[in-house]
Amino acid sequence: MLQLHIRGIFPVYPCLFPDSGQGRTGLPPTPRRAPCLVHRLLLIPSWHRVKVAIIGAGLAGLAAAVELVEAGHQVHIYEGRPFVGGKVGSWVDPQGNHIEMGLHVFFFNYANLFALMAKVGALQHLLPKEHTHVFVNAGGDVNQLDFRFILGAPFNGLKAFFTTAQLSWVDKLRNAMALGTSPIVRGLVDYRGAMGVVRSLDRLSFAQWFLRHGGSQASLERLWNPIAYALGFLNCEAISARCMLTIFMMFATRTEASKLNLLQGSPHRWLHEPLVQHIEKHGGRFHLRHRVQTIYEQQHGDGLRVSGLQLTTPTGEQQVEADVYLAACDVPGIQRLLPSHWKQRYTQFAHIDQLTTVPVATVQLRYDGWVTELEKPAAGADPDHPAGLDNLLYTADADFSCFADLALTSPADYRKPGCGSLLQCVLTPGDPWIKAKKEFIIAQTDAQVRRLFPSSGGLTLLWGNVVKLAQSLYREAPGMEPYRPEQGTPISNFFLAGSYTRQDYIDSMEGATMSGLLAAAAILNRPAQLATSPAVVSN
Numbered sequence: 330m331l332q333l334h335i336r337g338i339f340p341v342y343p344c345l346f347p348d349s350g351q352g353r354t355g356l357p358p359t360p361r362r363a364p365c366l367v368h369r370l371l372l373i374p375s376w377h378r379v380k381v382a383i384i385g386a387g388l389a390g391l392a393a394a395v396e397l398v399e400a401g402h403q404v405h406i407y408e409g410r411p412f413v414g415g416k417v418g419s420w421v422d423p424q425g426n427h428i429e430m431g432l433h434v435f436f437f438n439y440a441n442l443f444a445l446m447a448k449v450g451a452l453q454h455l456l457p458k459e460h461t462h463v464f465v466n467a468g469g470d471v472n473q474l475d476f477r478f479i480l481g482a483p484f485n486g487l488k489a490f491f492t493t494a495q496l497s498w499v500d501k502l503r504n505a506m507a508l509g510t511s512p513i514v515r516g517l518v519d520y521r522g523a524m525g526v527v528r529s530l531d532r533l534s535f536a537q538w539f540l541r542h543g544g545s546q547a548s549l550e551r552l553w554n555p556i557a558y559a560l561g562f563l564n565c566e567a568i569s570a571r572c573m574l575t576i577f578m579m580f581a582t583r584t585e586a587s588k589l590n591l592l593q594g595s596p597h598r599w600l601h602e603p604l605v606q607h608i609e610k611h612g613g614r615f616h617l618r619h620r621v622q623t624i625y626e627q628q629h630g631d632g633l634r635v636s637g638l639q640l641t642t643p644t645g646e647q648q649v650e651a652d653v654y655l656a657a658c659d660v661p662g663i664q665r666l667l668p669s670h671w672k673q674r675y676t677q678f679a680h681i682d683q684l685t686t687v688p689v690a691t692v693q694l695r696y697d698g699w700v701t702e703l704e705k706p707a708a709g710a711d712p713d714h715p716a717g718l719d720n721l722l723y724t725a726d727a728d729f730s731c732f733a734d735l736a737l738t739s740p741a742d743y744r745k746p747g748c749g750s751l752l753q754c755v756l757t758p759g760d761p762w763i764k765a766k767k768e769f770i771i772a773q774t775d776a777q778v779r780r781l782f783p784s785s786g787g788l789t790l791l792w793g794n795v796v797k798l799a800q801s802l803y804r805e806a807p808g809m810e811p812y813r814p815e816q817g818t819p820i821s822n823f824f825l826a827g828s829y830t831r832q833d834y835i836d837s838m839e840g841a842t843m844s845g846l847l848a849a850a851a852i853l854n855r856p857a858q859l860a861t862s863p864a865v866v867s868n
């Protein structure tokens with residue numbers, strides 16, 4: 330059971346967003362706590378109810394939509410795909426298998442996403458896992474970063490690092506030296522000050538920073554690379570120090586932050602449905618298979634205003650108009666959408682073209698027994714008695730960096746009668762797999778699974794599937810932070826959201842939610858209100 334305790338919601342990092350578009354829409358400042366819909370309709374004069382067109386129904390667009398409909402505005406969401414959720418999207422294939430864009434885990438530091446989920450009644454759809462990070466090495470050797478401890482952060486983290494068998498004692502000491510001289514220590518007493526230091530480390534890769542601070546190459550390979558791959562689909566040489574240290578800061582200062590959850594089942598059912606229902610209940614409208622092709626503009630004083638959108642829809646071309654436009658796209662989507670003369674005229678838009686993305690491939694493998702059951706291998710052969718590791722799993726010994734047995738972690742949709750494990754493996758780096766044949770990827774992944782779990786040798790692979798995303802997360806490489814745009818733009822009625830836009834977290838569900846909230850705040854002409862506390866505890 331999860332309970333939400335927002336311990337502090339306050340405007341965050343105002344210095345980061347000096348020009349967030351506030352005041353440019355002409356909307357009146359919205360009170361912090363909006364009254365119920367009936368009251369709003371009575372209190373807000375009709376000329377203050379504006380029509381907002383949101384392009385993209387990923388988490389960023391959905392989070393913004395919730396804020397805007399609750400503030401009484403008329404929201405239309407245009408999504409190019411046939412489903413909502415963007416990169417968290419999921420669907421059911423003709424054989425009844427639930428397919429996902431990728432494996433999604435929810436850390437307990439997702440204060441803004443959890444607040445959103447609580448609002449729409451989805452928070453109880455999360456299944457908390459044991460507070461350990463599990464590493465599976467070749468030959469069935471399982472080690473843990475075990476955060477379960479009588480004392481909270483940072484002591485539970487120290488205990489986890491000093492007791493793990495994943496590192497030698499020399500590597501543990503060198504790890505301690507690196508982390509002990511990091512901004513994390515300052516963060517224990519001065520979180521914001523330490524975050525300032527972390528942001529300034531964006532020009533370094535994590536490997537550069539870690540090795541300079543005394544960390545060892547072996548720690549990078551056995552421990553940090555799988556984690557970096559899981560977070561950003563990049564290894565420690567390629568990922569920015571800012572990205573990794575932001576996570577460490579949260580893990581070190583908040584006891585529950587490093588604990589994770591998975592959804593009970595598929596995101597479509599357990600996350601997106603409640604969000605869509607909430608938005609529609611408040612008057613919002615979804616238009617799926619509606620891809621925005623062109624943005625129309627008109628001169629407005631010295632600047633520009635967006636005057637309409639051209640869309641391709643199942644029934645042909647369509648034009649729509651709104652008062653305010655929010656592009657909540659992914660990186661390739663926004664790069665295609667922005668008119669080239671905007672990029673020539675405004676550096677904020679030109680910078681977006683500097684962002685690149687990382688490929689990733691996600692493989693699902695269904696077996697006739699329980700692959701990750703190592704303690705009693707015989708039990709693994711009985712599909713009717715689920716057994717094995719019910720958590721996110723990392724590995725340094727396969728082409729996938731992280732994986733989970735969804736039939737254990739998210740049984741509502743993924744467990745099938747008469748079948749055992751449904752492994753979902755995230756292949757990183759994704760580059761070599763994008764052009765490979767599905768059958769080849771499945772065979773390679775299956776072979777590597779069996780090397781990790783020799784006891785699964787007798788099991789039969791019943792079914793496999795691959796989802797490839799040639800352009801997924803924005804590449805959190807060193808030096809990219811200055812190119813991430815703010816949510817307000819030089820076009821007075823045009824705003825941006827999306828996890829690639831500037832927010833203080835990594836490209837993730839929480840980052841996407843934060844960007845949506847920041848965009849909504851800019852549109853509503855009110856200070857950004859982000860939850861920064863760990864917010865959620867399990868019991």
Ligand SMILES: Cc1cc2nc3c(=O)[nH]c(=O)nc-3n(C[C@H](O)[C@H](O)[C@H](O)COP(=O)(O)OP(=O)(O)OC[C@H]3O[C@@H](n4cnc5c(N)ncnc54)[C@H](O)[C@@H]3O)c2cc1C
Nearest residue numbers: 385387388389409415416431434621662827828837838841
């Ligand atoms: C394999 C994988 C695993 C992941 N695992 C995790 C995880 O464990 N934990 C975590 O927190 N995060 C994870 N993430 C990251 C997370 O999914 C993303 O950060 C987040 O979903 C991004 O949301 P978004 O709304 O910013 O963008 P998106 O989800 O990309 O949404 C953008 C939407 O805009 C639409 N769009 C674009 N252009 C147009 C247009 N012109 N017209 C209409 N619609 C348009 C797109 O179709 C899309 O639906 C993972 C991502 C992947 C790919």
